[in-house]
Amino acid sequence: MDEFKAIDRASSNAEKYQLREKLFGSNDVQPLWVADMDIATPQCVLEVVKHRLNHPILGYEMMPRSAFEAQCAWILSHHAWRIDPQWLLYSPSVVASLGCAVRALSKVGDEIIVMSPVYPPFFTVVTDNHRQVIRYSLTQNGEGNYSLDSRDLERLITPKTTMLLLCSPHNPIGRVWDKDELKALGAFCLAHNITIVSDEIHSDLVFEGHCHTPIASLSPELSESTVTLLGVGKTFNMSGFGISTVCIASKRLREKFQYETQKIHWGEGSVLSHVAFEAAYNEGGQWHQRLLMHLSGNKERLLQWSDSQNFITVMPPEGTYLAWLDCRPLGLNDRDLRHFMVHEARLGVSMGVSFGKEGSGFVRLNFAIARDSLEEALNRLNTALAKLSL
Template structure:
């Protein structure tokens, strides 16, 4: 059994959400909840692996071990049935960095890039940074507060300058774990219109029973041929400070285009300790993660029960995934 009810005080640890309280909110006397990380300790078996590596007295240049990628590939296969090879995998310091490369690789200045709103704000910032145009495909809020894709709207907005769709799967912030049939409809539209899909799957491990995560590229061979998949350990295992994620691209032509930009900007290849933490987390966290999800779900229910007492002031979106709460105040 793991204990998620107590954690180390982060207020004097350079934690971003704590150190910026006064700057952003004018006071330090608040509990910050604006950054998507957890106030729980990093798994001890991950910390132990880092300590073990630090017994070696040299921290010089190293290559990323293939075992790191193999650990993630095994994880994605046994948990989601998604099949990848080590040749498909690339290191990235963050999903947002990978989005930037995809925008540069698969579109030109003035092209349209689709986002399904409301969505993670960095999607907008990345598109604007590269001088592309945002094409919003708003989600539809149902009577029960849950959200669905508007495929009809998507079809009506696409034009010849639409080159890329950034999918949030599961979705931040509305907490949807997109069902396979929903993703299949999205896939059909993208195939018909020659649109590349960048699938941000960083929250994929935080899906609650009875819902199941579908890796977008695993839907069928058509999906493999148009998808850039992004995964990371930051959300699942509270390792965001190590700046380690991966991109998986199964189509060689698409991967080569991605690599042209990737190599041009000389992407860093990870740190020694981040590689150790990444591999250890994917090898040994199955039980830890399942217990964490129970804890997170109980937290959500507690928050929901509180919000439900004051329906005239606040409404909480029902969630299927993530540890984020989307509130209508």
């Protein structure tokens, strides 16, 4: 049995499918936008949820310590980072944690560094909370690669710059920041007293040849000045459970964060999500290995397709299941590129420009799908490209 086969989601309430008509004007588009997987959540998670329902009471429950311990053990074995379970707090979502960290650990009017293009809530959690975005533009070097040079940050900051929002690995460009880049970034933040909020939700989805380094693991000083956002959502395709965690080693920062969560009665999450979270970390290891092989196969197929034509270049993803497609050789503006993707290729992809102006001319394509579905997407693109060159 192919455990990564296509599954009908159009009949479930999946956002990616339900919003097609509204966003793209048609249900005919293949939805490759929202970052969840069209791949079944691991069996060990589905089983434990069914088992929990044998108990007929679904009242308030707390996040069990054993669930935090399971996450600590996973992170130690996968990322060589030793976390004390006491540093972990429950959160309903990583985006909620981002917003909460901004409110708890910076002041109205502060400046916050955001590396653009990036997952859009990175901007809105800053502006919606009346802080200012300091935009660090990620651009390609001569060889077409994105890199992080902390020296460029020096000229952007002012005494009002108090926080940096890091996306590691980075959505949408697919970079897995290497240790030297992160060391330099960490040293820069320590030198300027800048708190780091590091969204590491994609950290378990890294391809061979690359290694995720949690920035907080680099030194005791960075551990004390970093808030790390973690979760099962991407790794095990469990985003609909509404469960993630926040890791804060510093007691001072942790208490500030908790004070903010108490003000809004943040809670401890749902009964079914607790058991699912713990089972995923304890029992999902082999499934995760197979998932990485499947995603890696899809990534290779995309790169092979990229080489087969001259109009769209797939930037080699180092991590995440999101491919960043450079469509600039098509010579279309963003409005026409959208029209091409939706009406000619019939693909519901994310427009690069929605991640920041640096994303103009790019689109993001979610390749966490069955191989047949990927072939269908590539066929659609080939047909559309063939018409374009007539």
